[in-house]
Amino acid sequence: MDIGKQWRHIIDSVQDGIIIVDEKGCFVAANQTAQWITGYTEEELKGQSCRILNCTGCKIIGKGKGKNWCGLFSQGLIREKKCLITNRQNRTIPIIKSATVLFDDKKEIIGAVETLKDISENINYKNELASIKRMYHIDDGFHGIVGRTPVMQSLYELIESVASQDTPVMILGESGTGKEMVAKALHETGERASKPFVKVNCAALSEHILESELFGHVKGAYTGADSDRVGRFEAAHKGTIFLDEIGDIPLSVQVKLLRVLEEKMIQRVGANKSIQIDVRIITATNKNLEQLIKDGLFREDLFFRINVFPLTCPPLRHRKDDITLIIQHFINFHAEKTGKNILGITPEAMRLMVAYPWPGNIRELRNSIEYAFVLAREKSIGPEHLPEKIISHTSGETGSLKYLASKDTVFNDPTFEDTIKLGLSEKEKLLDALRQTDGNQSRAAKILGVSRITVWKRIKKYGIQLK
Numbered sequence: 001m002d003i004g005k006q007w008r009h010i011i012d013s014v015q016d017g018i019i020i021v022d023e024k025g026c027f028v029a030a031n032q033t034a035q036w037i038t039g040y041t042e043e044e045l046k047g048q049s050c051r052i053l054n055c056t057g058c059k060i061i062g063k064g065k066g067k068n069w070c071g072l073f074s075q076g077l078i079r080e081k082k083c084l085i086t087n088r089q090n091r092t093i094p095i096i097k098s099a100t101v102l103f104d105d106k107k108e109i110i111g112a113v114e115t116l117k118d119i120s121e122n123i124n125y126k127n128e129l130a131s132i133k134r135m136y137h138i139d140d141g142f143h144g145i146v147g148r149t150p151v152m153q154s155l156y157e158l159i160e161s162v163a164s165q166d167t168p169v170m171i172l173g174e175s176g177t178g179k180e181m182v183a184k185a186l187h188e189t190g191e192r193a194s195k196p197f198v199k200v201n202c203a204a205l206s207e208h209i210l211e212s213e214l215f216g217h218v219k220g221a222y223t224g225a226d227s228d229r230v231g232r233f234e235a236a237h238k239g240t241i242f243l244d245e246i247g248d249i250p251l252s253v254q255v256k257l258l259r260v261l262e263e264k265m266i267q268r269v270g271a272n273k274s275i276q277i278d279v280r281i282i283t284a285t286n287k288n289l290e291q292l293i294k295d296g297l298f299r300e301d302l303f304f305r306i307n308v309f310p311l312t313c314p315p316l317r318h319r320k321d322d323i324t325l326i327i328q329h330f331i332n333f334h335a336e337k338t339g340k341n342i343l344g345i346t347p348e349a350m351r352l353m354v355a356y357p358w359p360g361n362i363r364e365l366r367n368s369i370e371y372a373f374v375l376a377r378e379k380s381i382g383p384e385h386l387p388e389k390i391i392s393h394t395s396g397e398t399g400s401l402k403y404l405a406s407k408d409t410v411f412n413d414p415t416f417e418d419t420i421k422l423g424l425s426e427k428e429k430l431l432d433a434l435r436q437t438d439g440n441q442s443r444a445a446k447i448l449g450v451s452r453i454t455v456w457k458r459i460k461k462y463g464i465q466l467k
């Protein structure tokens with residue numbers, strides 16, 4: 001066989017895309033798979049600059065040839081780099097790229113060979129897997145959001161439904177309920193996942209700074225503007241902009257924002273040229289915007305423009321059944337971060353945590369676990385390691401201890417069971433359950449997740465006298 005004549009068939013049969021460019025970055029050849037991935041035929045590609053693929057992994061210098069053309073030519077090699085290209089149909093394709101520079105006999109650069117692996121299937125697979133895991137309760141998080149209560153399940157479903165559309169979403173909820181996490185989940189689940197996610201905290205910036213932060217400015221637009229600056233809208237092009245604390249933007253900026261949303265064009269401060277932008281807008285607030293509209297502080301037309309699809313993050317006190325899961329999540333997180341061998345929390349500390357109303361929501365809970373990690377020396381977090389406000393909230397309140405006993409779901413949670421196991425011996429657990437149920441063996445069995453017969457046997461085994 002004359003292998004020399006077979007090379008074309010060989011490279012066309014390879015499952016990865018193969019592209020050859022010359023020393024000026026112009027296409028010379030593309031195998032069958034590369035043509036599928038890019039959407040261009042080899043004839044269309046030949047002679048064209050590789051810029052048309054808009055590859056995010058390329059550092060194009062664009063001045064001449066070889067090292068002056070592209071970073072690859074000075075690097076010599078790129079190994080399995082995750083990047084994005086834009087195909088002929090203007091779709092963004094995630095790929096893994098490797099590239100090697102080609103030299104002639106005199107060691108002069110004559111071009112490069114690149115291999116492209118389309119990984120969009122893997123990304124879809126990842127999303128599907130996450131969805132299946134959630135369906136079967138295998139996973140404890142949705143894009144890092146922990147919670148399994150029905151109210152959270154419906155929130156995940158709504159996120160999934162609206163993520164793939166460009167509908168403006170407004171996320172409502174108290175501080176610390178996870179609004180930013182929801183915004184990120186929306187971005188990550190949608191089509192723009194591979195493009196930028198840009199957050200702007202509207203409350204943290206003064207009127208002028210906010211305007212130039214959002215829309216950018218040109219040199220000389222005002223004192224101190226000594227160079228052109230790209231605004232966050234431009235930075236988020238093709239991706240998502242997340243405007244946090246939207247209720248805090250001044251009326252003057254609201255007018256401009258409304259125009260941008262309607263015209264999909266921005267104008268840098270001080271410029272007379274408009275720039276087209278394509279961004280998805282997500283907003284969040286913990287304020288009552290309807291009240292702000294009544295008070296003349298928020299424009300009604302802007303409200304209707306951004307509040308097309310509202311999503312609400314429930315406060316933690318409305319989903320107490322998630323507390324055990326979230327506590328365990330942060331214990332795992334801090335154990336890994338600090339290297340401390342803390343594995344759980346004692347039932348008494350857990351009761352205090354469940355009884356506390358969490359005005360600062362999950363952020364406050366996360367901080368309390370971090371606080372406990374500083375003090376705890378043993379395997380479990382006890383009441384003595386918790387912040388004073390959590391202990392003093394429940395002191396004298398016997399009812400709060402009963403709360404947990406009345407919530408079967410908490411006890412059915414395997415995480416909570418593990419926590420109890422870590423903190424107490426079998427006898428102590430039994431005594432604890434009997435105390436909570438005033439000696440009722442059936443209810444104690446339910447709390448412990450065992451049969452009534454087992455409770456009865458353990459009472460005998462430990463010689464417990466029931467009054």
Ligand SMILES: Nc1ncnc2c1ncn2[C@@H]1O[C@H](COP(=O)(O)OP(=O)(O)OP(=O)(O)O)[C@@H](O)[C@H]1O
Nearest residue numbers: 144145146147174175176177178179180181362363
């Ligand atoms: N469901 C959740 N699962 C895990 N962690 C969470 C969850 N919700 C919030 N958190 C944690 O709480 C912190 C605060 O969340 P986030 O910033 O998303 O809240 P927010 O509602 O945007 O708050 P704010 O209104 O104050 O900006 C996060 O850093 C994260 O650690």
